[in-house]
Amino acid sequence: MELENSTTVNSKIEVVNFKTLSKDSFAELILENKVSLYRLSKSILKTEADVQDAISETIIKAYTNIHKLKAMNSFKPWIMKILVNECYSIIKKHKKIELTDDFTAYEGSYEDKTDDNLMFYVNQLKEEFKSVIILFYYDDISIKNISKILNLSEGTVKSRLSRAKVKLKVMMEENSGGDSFE
Missing domain, CATH: 1.10.1740.10 (RNA polymerase sigma factor, region 2, helix turn helix motif)
Known part of the structure; x- marks a missing residue:
């Protein structure tokens, strides 16, 4: 063609x-x-x-x-x-x-069939945090586009990403016996 x-x-x-x-x-x-x-x-x-x-x-x-x-x-x-x-x-x-x-x-909850242990913790987040994490990290969509997709300000998207990362870190540390992930 x-x-x-x-x-x-x-x-x-x-x-x-x-x-x-x-x-x-x-x-x-x-x-x-x-x-x-x-x-x-x-x-x-x-x-x-x-x-x-x-x-x-x-x-x-x-x-x-x-x-x-x-x-x-x-x-x-x-x-x-x-x-x-x-x-x-x-x-x-x-x-x-x-x-x-x-x-x-x-x-x-959504279960990714890959060997992604992080998705287990992502699925435990509230929807408002789960959506931004999935769009940003798994689907590689920019903050600007996430704000358009979810009808949120860019600041709100950044805030939710930050708060979600903190929540994920806490959940993972609690389940690993306090080992640091940094």
């Missing part, structure tokens, strides 16, 4: 213009970001079904609104922002439903 005036996106996909992005190119972008999408949605939502719903809705909205994207290098923060909005939309819907049974036994 020969393209005029093509630009390289993520070193893998060549497109003439993101407004005329082919279905295959869009699918490749989704595949490149699938772990990040899953990890972030799982950090916000409790059930696997909700995670899958949020990701599906995100992909549909991203595909139908790709023409609104201003620059291809903004694709990941843009789609993550859509995902966060979908996750919170699902949470709002669940809050409207009044549950009478105790479902705490069914609550879970």
